[in-house]
Amino acid sequence: MKRFLLLALLISAMTLTAQKDQRIYDIIDAVSAERIKNDVTKLANFGTRHTLSDTVSNTRGIGAARRWIKSEFEKTSAACKGCLNVFYQKDLVKKGANDRIVKDVKVVNVLAVQKGTKYPNRYIIMSGDIDSRVSDPTNYTDDSPGANDNASGMAGTLEAARVLSKYTFENSIIYMGLSGEEQGLFGGDGIAQYAKDKGWEIIGIFNNDMIGNIKGVDGTISNVDFRIFSEPVPPTETEKQRKARRFYGGEVDGVSRQLARYVHKNVKQYMPEMNPMMIYRLDRFGRGGHHRPFNDAGFPGIRIMEAHENYTQQHQDIRVEDGIAYGDVLEHVNFEYAAKLTAVNAINLASIAWAPPAPTTVKIGGIVEPAAKFQWSKVDGAKGYKIYWRDTTSPTWDYSRYVGDVSEFVLEGIVIDNYFFGVSAVGKDGFESPVVFPNGIFR
């Protein structure tokens, strides 16, 4: 009896370890709040990083800031025998492109690419913004430390590169510093176009914009809450796809939403102390961020950010008014929290970069039948596939079944009308692709 119990314990311990990967815990532990603090401080000390600011000085302005960011990526690369390809991507934006571009400007992004060993042309991206602003978006001379918006996201991206460059991945990872965000998302526009021109297969982008503030303007304080913004369906969908949704569903199941669910699930599994909040919208009400140009180009993209914003500390001239200290200064950044959100990014970059591609076609059947049926296209490198389903009102994939290395399956006893479904590919180490919502039907 005793021996039987031991065996049962051993087996359950084995299944537990099989579901989790120690490397993911190592990645979480390797993220350093201290290094993020140093980087945010360095970035804030460039005085201003406004997109139109000085590019000649080595101590002030966006030119100095981007050269420093590039040199940090190069340092990281030197420590991994040149595992990162570091370069600038630039576009000239002409005066008058909108009313925030008051002179011609080169919008310069900094990229560090860690090539995948098996799928080098598939990219998962983490981004932060380089640029900052004060109250007047065209004021490119006054002090604009942008400590939280968005030195925090930029520092997190530099740190994720340091941590993940110690590993090799099957898919490519890009760590990206983007410019021109505050002037109208110009950097993201430029790089999304660049990715299209190069034929890059973008798995998705994690846009990190403000990941360091834990005290909201309403007084709420939390160092575990954070938000994952994702749009419901891509803006690039066709009229035919839109019409099909009325009959087959998919109103809340676009590619960006699946990426958001992926991050949510992974965080719940590996960082249960955190509280990821799935927000069912592209971005904050009426406001924007650098994942949007990627969404516009048809790529999956989400925004990861703090849950409790403080508007007196964003886009403000540094001043005291009615006893309130305005300005996006260093003192308001919580570096431990920024490190946690950096870890959120890093574990999801790693999980996706270690996973096989998702099936490109997933067909569903089972109309007026007692079972739901699936067919999908197999992918190179998958050891098997997982069918997911959930109640139609649930935001998360609550039920799943691993079905092995097959390309079709019948889920007996599950009536198609009462759930939403999807399929993911599972790699040899258990890492999974994002879930694919069915994009076809069969009888």
Ligand SMILES: [Zn+2]
């Ligand atoms: Zn901003």
